[in-house]
Amino acid sequence: MNDHARCLPQVVQPGPSVSSPAPLSVAYDATLWDEPTTGIGLYTRELGHALEAEGVQLELLGAARTGESSRTVRGRTAFTLAELPAVLARRDEPLYHAVANFNLPLARVSGKRFVLTVHDIIPVLLPETVSRPFRWQFDLWLSRSLRLADRVICVSARTREDLLARYDVSAARLHVVHNGVDHVHRVAPLDGEGQRWLEGLRLPETFLLYAGALDARKNVQAVLDAVEALHARGGQPTLVLAGQRWFGSGPVERRVAELQGRGVDVRPLGYLDAPRFYALMRRASAFVFPSLYEGFGLPPLEAMALGVPTVVSGEGSLPEVCGPGALQVPARDAAALADALAHLLADGGARARWAEAGRARAAAFTWATAARATAEVYRAALE
Numbered sequence: 024m025n026d027h028a029r030c031l032p033q034v035v036q037p038g039p040s041v042s043s044p045a046p047l048s049v050a051y052d053a054t055l056w057d058e059p060t061t062g063i064g065l066y067t068r069e070l071g072h073a074l075e076a077e078g079v080q081l082e083l084l085g086a087a088r089t090g091e092s093s094r095t096v097r098g099r100t101a102f103t104l105a106e107l108p109a110v111l112a113r114r115d116e117p118l119y120h121a122v123a124n125f126n127l128p129l130a131r132v133s134g135k136r137f138v139l140t141v142h143d144i145i146p147v148l149l150p151e152t153v154s155r156p157f158r159w160q161f162d163l164w165l166s167r168s169l170r171l172a173d174r175v176i177c178v179s180a181r182t183r184e185d186l187l188a189r190y191d192v193s194a195a196r197l198h199v200v201h202n203g204v205d206h207v208h209r210v211a212p213l214d215g216e217g218q219r220w221l222e223g224l225r226l227p228e229t230f231l232l233y234a235g236a237l238d239a240r241k242n243v244q245a246v247l248d249a250v251e252a253l254h255a256r257g258g259q260p261t262l263v264l265a266g267q268r269w270f271g272s273g274p275v276e277r278r279v280a281e282l283q284g285r286g287v288d289v290r291p292l293g294y295l296d297a298p299r300f301y302a303l304m305r306r307a308s309a310f311v312f313p314s315l316y317e318g319f320g321l322p323p324l325e326a327m328a329l330g331v332p333t334v335v336s337g338e339g340s341l342p343e344v345c346g347p348g349a350l351q352v353p354a355r356d357a358a359a360l361a362d363a364l365a366h367l368l369a370d371g372g373a374r375a376r377w378a379e380a381g382r383a384r385a386a387a388f389t390w391a392t393a394a395r396a397t398a399e400v401y402r403a404a405l406e
Contacts, residue, residue: 143318327381348384
């Protein structure tokens with residue numbers, strides 16, 4: 024088996040089409056449908072649209088505004104616990120798909136099958152990266168949801184392995200279905216205001232980009248250490264940080280301020296909408312993502328799909344997802360990370376080779392493929 028094949032786990036193999044005389048009808052968790060885009064929010068919408076394109080009939084439940092059964096309470100948790108069971112009992116769809124790690128109702132609903140998507144179990148594996156109340160809620164609710172779910176979709180083989188190691192769940196009910204990444208090619212181009220914003224950043228011809236929350240798990244400190252090392256070697260790299268504050272982001276923010284005070288060009292931009300974010304990503308010379316753990320790792324795959332040379336750690340699902348399409352360095356080795364970034368910044372030929380490798384790898388991850396495999400999981404649950 025070659026290296027490329029070895030990086031791809033066994034996944035649910037979709038049939039040729041989900042079209043049938045009796046199309047699937049599914050009640051779909053839309054509690055993040057109208058919310059600001061996060062990884063799970065993007066998964067919710069992209070998978071939902073792809074399922075509908077494959078002929079699956081979705082009824083969106085629990086969105087703030089969208090769908091026939093939008094929630095009447097403000098919070099997503101309150102809707103799932105207090106309203107959702109009654110909503111499901113009134114509806115005809117035989118199956119409900121919860122998409123956000125653990126958010127099934129706490130009890131069975133008569134006549135309904137449950138499918139749950141688990142993206143990661145970070146609060147269990149890295150408890151210091153979340154608050155204690157959230158860790159407690161996550162663990163208890165996920166344990167209950169795993170007992171109730173007829174089938175569980177894991178977005179990577181790594182997530183599946185983690186569930187089997189930490190929870191009492193049957194391996195036969197766990198299915199690996201990778202995310203897609205082709206949404207990056209459908210994002211609207213920047214409008215005039217967006218173009219003026221991008222030009223106003225006055226970015227140099229070459230710059231580094233990190234995208235993601237500024238929390239400890241993402242290992243942004245290693246990125247800052249690497250950029251500081253490049254600066255000490257006489258380089259003048261520009262690092263752009265695109266991501267929102269998160270639990271534990273204080274040390275990263277203080278370090279950024281310290282580096283800026285010493286003349287290192289670090290530019291935190293905060294959360295960016297999709298057109299601005301992907302326009303910025305397309306211009307980056309290299310994308311850097313040395314995360315300590317990922318259940319999937321969508322940002323580096325997005326960069327690869329856009330032809331941006333990408334450097335990742337060898338942790339979590341990143342080797343599985345990025346495979347031979349990205350450079351890999353040890354997560355906690357800032358010197359190795361600095362060497363990889365220096366190589367890409369200095370060598371246009373290397374950037375071109377890694378850009379092509381990334382595009383080739385990312386081309387295998389489409390939302391249509393994910394939708395077909397998800398529909399097969401629905402059918403298995405209904406059987």
